[in-house]
Amino acid sequence: MISQDILVVGGGLAGLAAALSCDPNLKVAVVSKVHPLRSHSVAAQGGINAALGNSPDGRDDSWERHAFDTIKGSDYLADQDIAELMCQKAVSAIYELEYLGVPFSRFPGGVIAQRPFGGAGFPRTCYAADRTGLVILHTLFEQSIRKQVKFFNEWLVTKLIVKDGKCLGVVVYDLATGQIVPVRARAVIFTTGGYGRVYSRTTNAYINHGSGIGIAYKAGVPLRDMEFVQFHPTSLFGKNILITEGARGEGGYLVNNKGKRFLEDYAPSAMELAPRDIVARSIQTEIDKGNGFDNQYIHLDLRHIGEEKIKKRLPGIREICINFAAIDPVDTPIPIQPAQHYSMGGIDVNAKCASLVEGFFAAGECACVGVHGANRLGGNSLLDTVVFGKISGEEASIYVKGSEETNNSEKFLLEEALEVKARIEEWEKRSSGVRVHRLLEELKVVMSENVGIFRKKKDLTEALEKISELKEDYKRVYLYGKCLRYSQELVNILEFDSMLDLAEVITLGALKREETRGSHYRLDFKERNDENWLKHTLVTCKEGKPQISYSGVNISKYKPEERKY
Amino acid sequence: MEYLFKIFRYDPLKDEHPYFEDYSFETKEKKSLLEALMEIRNEQDSTLAFRYSCREAICGSCAMVINGNFDMACRTELQKLGSSQIVIEPLPNLEIQKDLVVDMEPFWQALSQIKPYIFPGEKMQEQGHRIEEKEMEKIFQYINCIMCGCCYSVCPVVSRDERYLGAAALAKLYRFVKDPRDKRPFSSLSGVNTEGGVWGCDTVFRCNEVCPKEVRPADGIEALRRKLVVEKIKRIFRFGR
Numbered sequence: 001m002i003s004q005d006i007l008v009v010g011g012g013l014a015g016l017a018a019a020l021s022c023d024p025n026l027k028v029a030v031v032s033k034v035h036p037l038r039s040h041s042v043a044a045q046g047g048i049n050a051a052l053g054n055s056p057d058g059r060d061d062s063w064e065r066h067a068f069d070t071i072k073g074s075d076y077l078a079d080q081d082i083a084e085l086m087c088q089k090a091v092s093a094i095y096e097l098e099y100l101g102v103p104f105s106r107f108p109g110g111v112i113a114q115r116p117f118g119g120a121g122f123p124r125t126c127y128a129a130d131r132t133g134l135v136i137l138h139t140l141f142e143q144s145i146r147k148q149v150k151f152f153n154e155w156l157v158t159k160l161i162v163k164d165g166k167c168l169g170v171v172v173y174d175l176a177t178g179q180i181v182p183v184r185a186r187a188v189i190f191t192t193g194g195y196g197r198v199y200s201r202t203t204n205a206y207i208n209h210g211s212g213i214g215i216a217y218k219a220g221v222p223l224r225d226m227e228f229v230q231f232h233p234t235s236l237f238g239k240n241i242l243i244t245e246g247a248r249g250e251g252g253y254l255v256n257n258k259g260k261r262f263l264e265d266y267a268p269s270a271m272e273l274a275p276r277d278i279v280a281r282s283i284q285t286e287i288d289k290g291n292g293f294d295n296q297y298i299h300l301d302l303r304h305i306g307e308e309k310i311k312k313r314l315p316g317i318r319e320i321c322i323n324f325a326a327i328d329p330v331d332t333p334i335p336i337q338p339a340q341h342y343s344m345g346g347i348d349v350n351a352k353c354a355s356l357v358e359g360f361f362a363a364g365e366c367a368c369v370g371v372h373g374a375n376r377l378g379g380n381s382l383l384d385t386v387v388f389g390k391i392s393g394e395e396a397s398i399y400v401k402g403s404e405e406t407n408n409s410e411k412f413l414l415e416e417a418l419e420v421k422a423r424i425e426e427w428e429k430r431s432s433g434v435r436v437h438r439l440l441e442e443l444k445v446v447m448s449e450n451v452g453i454f455r456k457k458k459d460l461t462e463a464l465e466k467i468s469e470l471k472e473d474y475k476r477v478y479l480y481g482k483c484l485r486y487s488q489e490l491v492n493i494l495e496f497d498s499m500l501d502l503a504e505v506i507t508l509g510a511l512k513r514e515e516t517r518g519s520h521y522r523l524d525f526k527e528r529n530d531e532n533w534l535k536h537t538l539v540t541c542k543e544g545k546p547q548i549s550y551s552g553v554n555i556s557k558y559k560p561e562e563r564k565y
Numbered sequence: 566m567e568y569l570f571k572i573f574r575y576d577p578l579k580d581e582h583p584y585f586e587d588y589s590f591e592t593k594e595k596k597s598l599l600e601a602l603m604e605i606r607n608e609q610d611s612t613l614a615f616r617y618s619c620r621e622a623i624c625g626s627c628a629m630v631i632n633g634n635f636d637m638a639c640r641t642e643l644q645k646l647g648s649s650q651i652v653i654e655p656l657p658n659l660e661i662q663k664d665l666v667v668d669m670e671p672f673w674q675a676l677s678q679i680k681p682y683i684f685p686g687e688k689m690q691e692q693g694h695r696i697e698e699k700e701m702e703k704i705f706q707y708i709n710c711i712m713c714g715c716c717y718s719v720c721p722v723v724s725r726d727e728r729y730l731g732a733a734a735l736a737k738l739y740r741f742v743k744d745p746r747d748k749r750p751f752s753s754l755s756g757v758n759t760e761g762g763v764w765g766c767d768t769v770f771r772c773n774e775v776c777p778k779e780v781r782p783a784d785g786i787e788a789l790r791r792k793l794v795v796e797k798i799k800r801i802f803r804f805g806r
Contacts, residue, residue, distance in 0.1 A: 038618040042624050099694075101683035101741070110695030111692070206619075239620075242621075323622060485662075486664075
């Protein structure tokens, strides 16, 4: 049986940062369902925040101001001590990335360039044109070649093995062979990313099914703040490919069908650079009021920025527009609409990225360490991945070195693998039933229509009913193509189980939270309610049913106040 | 519009020979080739295997040969192919795992061989290196590479000489050599001063033609050659004195 000291699940930025920071004396491997360079981190565009103070307009910036912006942006649901930790570590994290070879864009004088981003008091977002995710992911992957990190690619984790509150390993589906294999590990770090594909309109890659979060939930680990789903203001109309916030950071305007920069009605001082929740709602409101184009989208106008700057700072956006919309933003405004983009919530972990299951850690988008609260600021997710990815690797190493190895876990692991195998055989044996892609289509529609930017009790209740119907349908799912090698159908069936759970947890949290905070907007409760709701939602799976509880928010320095931009 | 897809199929564990399977596909909307393949898989044949992830031409997963052209399925619009018959084949020069899924291992091995990481030289500086943008611009062409493997697959040298590292790996090496922060010793280039390295290139520039990100990897190979030659001449000159 394959046996590791530390097993990192996920080969995106958080996963690679974790693997690279593990103690080199330990036996470490990364399991990823795709080759690491195919991870969704590669699609991050606009940048990564750190208070370097390199911009002429940013001399007074400091990590404390970065922390304050993050906390205010979170609508005060961020844990302030953890937000401070992240912002404090941001500066050295950027310099470390630079040292490792990340080709950041530069200001005259040769320092790392920084651009303005939403909700930030100063130009604080470091970037490499608009391909920041690509260059950081490639750099960390290249570092893992240097450090000879062991990879198991195209292995999908299907189950987290926990016994007596302690993590023992995982069960994987090896796509190349079609085999189901147990892997023993003394510590497991999940860095499995988000669940964007639960929604029909999402900026996320096709692979972002969120199964890592669902697997942890099934294993009894609580999920935190899952009702907070970020909708990015600017995704390319139709395809929903991300158009970076950096486009507005470089000066782009959002314009409705009357030719008006309508943000002046919603966020008169920050305008296009208000936080994402506010801008996304403003856009949707304009479209709903009939001020959109074809009642579906509005314009992101970059023309006044000029050809030279667009080609230099936003070449990727230009390429996307040319390839996928047949327009050149140099002379045509970009049609955009909001789309699901990021999960503020996730696997509940503490500042050490540790969960309540001993030996099980999580970092990056799949985790909720508490820095993004009810709304994440642009540029803070890449930061989250490198800072907490690293912490998770270090902490898992400390844990492994200080803990006793569980003996005789092999038999238990084999039994767990057999259970997964039996489930698959069941799907394989059936010659009729329901096809998983149909269920997925139905789920996406429900989530987009009922659990989107604007929410209300009736819609959310309906969504929960629909989800439980889909859960019943899922019991009759079957494998149509009877070959288990490279079976994307099998991947989809396995992951859909998680997607149903996540949809349920998101919707339940949203229904219970009778207030408006950050990305969670309730049409029937339009105000933030600190008295009753300044608390984290926790959902735990108990005998297959979600059980909801709440926990306090760390408020150490900044008293919650009304957000004005 | 109705299309006839002829898709390369091969499961080395079951099939004696590869074959093409026909699928008819009808759509009224604009669709990418990747979307069409996913629909065909969902609705007609879920044993059809192919890779994909980002659908925005940045992750490098879905490179394949489309009516004879190398490209990413996600950025290929069906209508723009200008033909109702669409022939899909896997990337050549790599072993087939199943259908359109090829074994990329030799490609990744070649990348590992060129030491694709910065040799930073000095200790980490507190505020990072100071480098003007125009210095960094020299590598921008190469950092656009998404490691899709098109250049490797199209290369006639890769197909006949298994030692040859291929264009992506060599261009990546040049990306580091040209990085003003990189301090790798000249001697570290000896590994590519060979027929398996830069001298293997046939200079037919197929790689430049097919690259979906306009990296022009052969520019990097040629620049490495020049560097090796110039350095050699310098050395001869020094010995001569």
